[in-house]
Amino acid sequence: MTDELLVVRSQLGERDAFADLVRAWHDPLTNYVRRMLGAGRSDDVVQEVWLAVVRGLPRLRDPVRFPPWLFSIARRAVTNRLRDEYARPELGAEVEGVGPDIDDAVLDRAAVVASVGALPVREREVVVLFYLLDLSLESCAEICGIPVGTVKSRLSRGRRMLRDEFTQKGFAR
Known part of the structure; x- marks a missing residue:
């Protein structure tokens, strides 16, 4: 239905x-x-x-x-x-601790979640809506009350911030 x-x-x-x-x-x-x-x-x-x-x-x-x-x-x-x-x-x-016996995949996922959570609120919001909830650019724009172009620029800035943080932490691209 x-x-x-x-x-x-x-x-x-x-x-x-x-x-x-x-x-x-x-x-x-x-x-x-x-x-x-x-x-x-x-x-x-x-x-x-x-x-x-x-x-x-x-x-x-x-x-x-x-x-x-x-x-x-x-x-x-x-x-x-x-x-x-x-x-x-x-x-x-x-701060939530992570035990040493946790698998690398879980650590990588935890690093991604922590990194997304560390983004500024505006960038975090569009990254979550677009990538994690799989909403369209237009829906993200409507939800946030901003133009589609602003959603695109916040997504770009959020991706760049995440890429920079992962590079600093030594994750491969």
Whole structure:
């Protein structure tokens, strides 16, 4: 069943359709929020997003636009959370240890995740939306509220920053 049909059925009050919509989009939404905030801080934000979706779904006029609409809500929630956290005094960075018995592939993946997480928020956002969630440039632009050209420049800058960091860390190209 298509997302558009699930949205329309959800707007008509069918709970099963909304449950199917949540099942289809929960993992991509959680991945986006987790990439933007980190694993420990994402669960509450994801719940806030779904609550906003429940409240706002009846007002969504174009069901085809559900994915950009969903990620726009998520973007606002992430921005609000980051704004709140930046306003609080810093207590120290959280560091997760990696055991020596972990496979090189896991270490490489951890390095990529850490590197993406270290990007400035604007670049991180478009890198996550475009590469990790596989959204189009146009959808990324709509979600971020910026022109497609700006998305392209942020992607380019993000790729360059990642390449420079990997080069510094000694990873082969």
